[in-house]
Amino acid sequence: MRLLLQQRPDGPEAPRFVQLQLEADLFGGWCLVRETGQTGKRSTLKREQFTDHASALAAFERARDQSLKKGFQLVFAQGVDAPN
Template identity: 85%
Template sequence: MRILLQQRPDGPEAPRFVQLQLEADLLGGWTVIRESGQIGKRSTLKREQYLDQASALAAFERARDQTLKKGFQLVFAQGVDAPN
């Protein structure tokens, strides 16, 4: 599952973005990947490992909700329950 969120640009600066991904690993665990930064510039990548899908999905949704509260808007969604 993957979502991309973006802030509206303020003035001439490029907008900020946050991309969240939820992926299964080869050993049965789950990884939540969060990439954030400004479009066209350096970004930060953070990975969190979880033993089960339920806790990984809860962390993914918590990160999404926190990002939406900061004023980001959903630009792209892919995966389970993605809007058409």
């Protein structure tokens, strides 16, 4: 599952983005990958491991909701229940 969210740029600066990915690992666990930064510039990548899908999905949804509250808008969604 993957989401890309962006903020509207203020002035001439490139927009900021947040990309969230939920991936299964080889050992039956789950990994939440968060990438944040400014388009065309350096970004930050953080990984968080989970043992079960339910807790990983809850963390994914919390991260999404926090980004939406900060003014990010959904640009791209891929995976389970993604809008067409």
